[in-house]
Amino acid sequence: MGTALNPSYFMVLSAALFAIGLYGALSRKNAIAVLISIEIMLTAVNINLVAINKFLTPEAFIGQIFAIFVITVAAAEVGLGLAIIIAIYRNRHTVDLDDFNWMKW
């Protein structure tokens, strides 16, 4: 394959980043840390979209458009998520996800 970049490298990078983000989302107790891990996973998806855009359809720019929309949604998501966490913290004085159990029945 030589030294030229190829899309598989970027896919493996994005898969590794997604796996790290998933590990963080599953293994953390703090709700803000889980939110950060979700941001890492969305970023991994963006790398994949832009890499596919460069290597497979360089004229169409669809991948970059999708990446911009993903960034928009991620910004909205982190704002709302933090608002919910702060609201819960004011009621319950905890951000530990294992204590968020009052929707169980």
Add this chain to the structure above:
Amino acid sequence: MDNVYSLLAFVLLAGMILGSALLVVTLRNLVHSVLWLIVMFIGVAGTFLLLNADFVAAVQVLVYAGAVCIMLVFGVMLVQRPNMEHSNPINWRFKLAAPLVGGLFIVIGWLTAKSQLVVSGQEVPAQTVQALAPILLNDFVIPFEVAAILLTVALTGALLLVKEVKANGNGS
């Protein structure tokens, strides 16, 4: 020769991204996690530049490394008062999560190695912003407006959520 440089840049950026992402999910102090998250986002912006997506790289730096990380730092400061040292504990699920994500990574890597991608030999046009704008405002104008509405609704909702709890907050 150009290939060697871009491969070197890719290896350095990948090491930077993966290393700082690992630090983000393993460090005990949440503020340090957020600071390493900024490093990771800047590395990702470098990867976008390597992929000829300069507008997305600029948006990445502005939105993620700027706005989102500052918002996260504010969130950490607002909810964590005592003892920042152990603000980010891990729960019992990490024993389950580690083999799960390892398996997921192996499966994705195997599928990537197996897939036959038809690489188009063309280059990305040099001026991406001039090419993005007509697509965004012609073909994708409905999603564009929906994204604007989404941002407005999210902003209003976040304000409402925080304000309402403050109004009837203490103790109830």
